[in-house]
Amino acid sequence: MSKEKRTIEKLLEEALVPEQEKPYEIPENWMWTKLEDVCSRVTDGTHKTPRYIDSGIRFISIANIKPFKPIDWNSYTKFISIEEHRELIKRAKPERDDVLFPRIGTLGYAKRIDFDEEVSIFVGLGLAKPIKEIMNPKYLELYMNTLFVKNYSISKANGTGRLTLPLKESKAMPVALPPFSEQKRIAEKVERLLSKIEEAKQLIEGAKETFELRRAAILDKAFRGGLSKGLHVKEKNENNEDEIEINHNTEEFYELPYNWRWVSLESVCETITDGDHQAPPKSEEGIPFLVISNINKGLLDFQKTRFVPKEYYNKLHAKRKPKVGDVLYSVTGSYGIPVLVDTDKEFCFQRHIAILKPSEDIRSKYLYYILKSRLVYNQATNYATGTAQLTVPLSGLRKIKIPLPSLNEQNYIVGKIERMFNKQAYAEKSCIISNENIEVIKQSILSKAFKGELETNNPSEENAIELLKEVLQEQIK
Incomplete structure (x- = not known):
């Protein structure tokens, strides 16, 4: 029994992030652990280029994933045979609720697999398979889209131009782990807030499209005499x-x-x-x-x-x-x-x-x-x-x-166009600023969520460390 206890303690010690390496303060019933300790596997795609065919199993890359967006099948369209797929999934088998993240190029974002179609992945994609008894997949996806994860990934990457995040550094990534029920509350609240932000962003994008239409309408009116009524009846x-x-x-x-x-x-x-x-x-x-x-x-x-x-x-x-x-x-x-x-x-x-x-x-x-x-x-x-x-x-x-x-009316029309364009440019600049602010607000929400500052924390809930102990207990059986 004491041997078993020591083994659990040893595993727990390895799973916890050392005090001096903890990124920031979190609630008392949360804990800092590592990605590999809340996942059954953290791996990446095949390191060799497969043989492509016209149709078959989809072979996806970094180009297909974007944070908080559906998989973009059209950005990278490759297929491999079912036989080759069976070989590749021995290393990495993407399944629903697994989390994909880039290891090469632009780092620091993630996409949860929300589809059932079988796919294989290239080396540039990392794959984290959360242990669902301890880690809510939606929570993990949101966490891996935080500015902290982006900065961590960049700081641990190799290379200068095209960064590469080593797999061992992905596995060692610190993860803020709340009690399981709080993970669900955080995921739900963040998704609601991000949905509202997306609605605001769509409104801004719609406004930006109308600016171009309005400029065209101003010019159309100007060159029909609509901006200089009164002048052309006198000259x-x-x-x-x-x-x-x-x-x-x-x-x-x-x-x-x-x-x-x-x-x-x-x-x-x-x-x-x-x-x-x-x-x-x-x-x-x-x-x-x-x-x-x-x-x-x-x-x-x-x-x-x-x-x-x-x-x-x-x-x-x-x-x-x-x-x-x-x-x-x-x-x-x-x-x-x-x-x-x-x-x-x-x-x-x-x-x-x-x-x-x-x-x-x-x-x-x-x-x-x-x-x-x-x-x-x-x-x-x-x-x-x-x-x-x-x-x-x-x-x-x-x-x-x-x-x-006439030349006089040309001068008048030009002046009117420029005054109207200047007004519009001011409004357009405000939209651009608003759009930039939206990204700041999005990161602010994510930051607060994973510090326990979104009013989702219940101090009376069992400490997250008990969750981890249950998983470690299975490892020594």
Whole structure:
């Protein structure tokens, strides 16, 4: 009997986290133990690449799991034979309520298996099989999504660029263990709170989508004369020789205020061309050479640019040298992105970008905003050619039709658009901040939950150490 007692005490000593290594204070009837002591097994997937087939048993990886989300079957779609699966599950057999967690790459999150389909897993995934008599699987899943577990995983990982968490460190991970009934209360309360947070997050995401729609609506109204009512009934536009006859019954074009006119882009621009079609010489320094990735956010981005020699730039035709007030426009791949040139910095650009140099009949910012409109984008789409990568030809771009009011009204419209966009930008920034705060609140809830601070603790409940003793008792039988 004394030998048995000493054995239990020895096992208990090994299972408990030493006092000096306890991460933080927890309620008195909780205990700090290790992941391997509340799981029947902690392992990982196969260390060799299996032979893939067209259909069979799903073979999943890190890409398939996200915290608090259903398994994403589409992120990584591989299958193996039933024979190979049977071999692989000798090492790791994923089953309902087991907890998957990444061991390679981005660390510190987990996903409980909430499906019954048989799968095998790759080496990048860890697998924890909680002992259900002592560890609530939902509680363990939530715990393994805490900031503490993330920080622990990163601190114990090997490597610099792509981190790898050794299996032995996963097994030794400290786990805050409450009494069993409290685990259930914590899991239920946290899930309720996270569900409310998710609802708030969805509302914010919905609001962000409406911002884009509202911007499009503002531009649509602006270029129908809706933002400048009163102005266009007082003024008369001159120089109507470039006016284009439009069928107002078409879906694309509409009736304009009487002193506006439909014109082609080429009729209100000095030139419309694109970047040099010859591959430019490379240089370690010199003149920045922009590609679509340098403008695809709607701004000039001189970070991570290539360079061309000054001599090459000097030989370019003036129509290919951007000046303040010109507008760049992507015409290949991610086409339809306008960027206003607002710097006198010398630079040039690839042939997948067009440059429009406005004439005295159109304000630069008016041209920029009309190029952002759905009206112009739809016409560009109609002119686009190609299969794998669509391209808007210069001939088509030049023919695109836009509504043109007087210069005074253009100024007024631009001012109105910018005031409305600025208001919206403020609201959008508030949404972004709210979204960031939601992640902070989520981690705050998880942190409080696993410190016993969510009002779920009942001090009169039996100490969690008794749970662990029961499991250890089975080990010495």
